[in-house]
Amino acid sequence: MSKLRFPNPGSDIERMTHVFDLVTLAAEGSDPFDLDFMTAVTTSEGQASSQGAQGQMAVERSRRDDRSRDPLYNQLKMYSEIYRMLGWLRPLPDSRLTFRTSILGLTISDASGDAHHRSGLVRESLLAITFPNKTTQNHGVRSQRPFKWLLQLAAELDGVITRHEIILGLLAYVDDQAPGALAHAIERIRALRKGPFRSLIDAAAAFAAAEGVQLTTLENYTRFPVGVLTSPMLRWGTPDSIRGLYSDRRGVRAIRLSQLGLATAHHAARMIDVRESHLRSFTRNDRAAFASLTYYVMLQRAGYEYPNLSTELSQYQDLSAKILDAMGTPDPLDILFSPFVQETDAVLALAEGADSP
The missing domain is CATH 1.10.10 (Arc Repressor Mutant, subunit A)
Incomplete structure (x- = not known):
């Protein structure tokens, strides 16, 4: 595992x-x-x-x-x-x-x-995190965009998720492109919620044992995702104590998604999720233009407004036409991709050399 x-x-x-x-x-x-x-x-x-x-x-x-x-x-x-x-x-x-x-x-x-631009761009950066990538190592993870997955998971679980549900519903899934993977995670948590809260802890402990680690280790791995979901800066969710989430009806510490968190989850589910593997057949010049385009897309979605932004978007949209056609969308704002996570140093160098921000 x-x-x-x-x-x-x-x-x-x-x-x-x-x-x-x-x-x-x-x-x-x-x-x-x-x-x-x-x-x-x-x-x-x-x-x-x-x-x-x-x-x-x-x-x-x-x-x-x-x-x-x-x-x-x-x-x-x-x-x-x-x-x-x-x-x-x-x-x-x-x-x-x-x-x-x-x-x-x-x-x-x-x-x-x-604060507006900053929080928007941090949210964009989080949604674009993908494993594997060019910047970090996460051994054994075949394909995962964790914060898109986590927001969708929480949204489908009535907008509420707990730390140990994150362990079983996110950390345990290393391939988000496997058929039915997200549906499986949702059903797994829903099934656990039919029983007492202790059943969730026991299931998380069993997963930890199968991985050869302590449950506290997996709990530590959730600190960053929990921090993201409850951050006042990001406004995706808030801590809450919820009664009746499990059958023993005890109050359970959980995270409740905000309206912004729910809206982000639903929007992310509709986006075109581009991975580096989708771009390997394109030339370095095509990929450099697409890297520039997706940087400006992140800025626009984050709320940036400056005189040349629309011109830059239009310029790189034209230069990225082959990739956009292959991805099945004429609108670059539908694309979820950060070149700073997934692209090679050579492509980024070419993009930055050609750019005139």
Whole structure:
């Protein structure tokens, strides 16, 4: 068996974006940078500590000869995994733990003073996360777009989902393109809800045992998804205590999707979900044009408005006609795809060299 894994640097999405701002601001003119650079920035800004110390003293107290045992190093590694997963950082080809900030990441950082654009673009980044991808490793996952899946799953479960249901309904599914996979996950949770809440915990524990891990490990993997669904910044859902969700009618801690969360789930279900495997037969130039197009699509859906946006969309829509025709849509706003997650370095370099934002 296999499972989906999420790093566990915390569940405060707004803080994660703030830390990203601090790192990218400090890195201006010094890209690429590594985990030690990220550690120095976060400790100097009071965003990370070790054994009660901050700043350089925290770095010194945390440092180990074996870097895998260095608490601050590992914390920033988990942050970097989230940022890579979102497409905000790209690892260098010859060093997976040395990074450059992507154009999407720079745009996120530039939007730090605009809550509307920022939250919209973070939502776009989350929906576009896909495994496998060019930026992170998630061994055993064949194909999964986790936040599109999670929103659809919660919407179909009466707009409500719990942490352990996320374990069984998301982490346990490593191929979202398998026929009937989402329907199977929905029915699995619905069947469990006919029994007592304890049956859900037992089922999650049995899955953990089959994977050779502790249940607490899987619970830790849900911290980021739960943080996303309950983030006031993203407004997809809120924590709630719900009675009657299971047969013993006890109050169960859960997440209830907001109207925006439900609307996003329904919209995502109708979108054309493009994966990198769909683009392999196209030329590098075609893919570079499509990369530029889908970047501008993300901006427009996030609420950006500036004079040249419609011109840029139209220009790259024409250049991407072959791919749009193959995907079965004339409207690029129907496309769900982030080139910063799924495209190759060579395609992104070509797109950025030809771009004139």
